[in-house]
Amino acid sequence: MSTSEGRPRLRLHEHPTFLLAQLGVHTTERFGSLLAPLNIQPRHVAVLSTLLDRSGISQQQLCESLHIHRNVMVGMVDELERRGLVERRRHPVQRRAHALHVLPAGAELLRKAEEILDAYEAELFESDGSDVRSAVLETLQRIATRAGVRDASQPECGGCGAGEQVPH
């Protein structure tokens, strides 16, 4: 009963929690629509991008980076491998692990996807200068760090843009 009449109730869009939730769903959905011609989803972009940055990592490492569960990752890598975009190779030291590599077709597809992503984000920031964009990015990264999301400056931290949860 401490704040029962002092300050007026906030509407949903005055709460960053709800704004972030709605923005996250909306941008993912929109980016997914823009990716449709390439026949991939945002999560595949996350996988390809991570693998291109850190070639040869295991599925397990990939799972930890993207917060996608092992069971789900199997199917995703299956599909990407079937389409000739990535490849499972023998791991140099751990024989029970696979070493994942992006194939040329995968790198080319990623390049096209990133063009689409860049265009979409340019649309998001419209007439804003690069200073505003970097300020917003920095703010989001800071909130992410505070929210408990792994340090956004670390290369092993990724976002899949699809909201998958790891079972516990």
Place this chain on the structure above:
Amino acid sequence: MSTSEGRPRLRLHEHPTFLLAQLGVHTTERFGSLLAPLNIQPRHVAVLSTLLDRSGISQQQLCESLHIHRNVMVGMVDELERRGLVERRRHPVQRRAHALHVLPAGAELLRKAEEILDAYEAELFESDGSDVRSAVLETLQRIATRAGVRDASQPECGGCGAGEQVPH
């Protein structure tokens, strides 16, 4: 082949699209955990908050505000009504519509939920002053407007914080 070697590839967390997606999922999950003792979810907070602001609206109007489909809303209102938190009354002019109202128990539960939400958002913004917080909020609202989310300044625009999609 325009940008194939000029600028280096951006990591996932340098893309606001992926940051927003991950933040949206994370904050919703975290807020949901904090709400667990009240036995409700973020979407229920959105419903109660909207109904308290606009008492007597129909289910259809509530659906449009929160971007939740009619079919899903039936079950949500059923549950809230069963728990004595909201009530379906006769609509004064449209006999085929229901007029939704928050009951005292629902208002009390919402008050507790908003205390939890305020505490969580204070944690998100830690040592930041109210000026930083309002700047971030304004930025998010501006991006939301640009992204095509309905004008965040309009009272009939809400976010459910759960990512439900309306079938098309």
Place this chain on the structure above:
DNA sequence: TATTGTTATACTCTATAACTATA
């Protein structure tokens, strides 16, 4: 015993459609 990858099953959520009653 713990880890990596895989498979199978059950469950949750949601998309689609169809229905009733009002207008």
Place this chain on the structure above:
DNA sequence: TATAGTTATAGAGTATAACAATA
């Protein structure tokens, strides 16, 4: 015919568990 609400069914996605191979 169109709208508000409801119900039922099927499908997509995911959690849980269990398994084989390796360490």
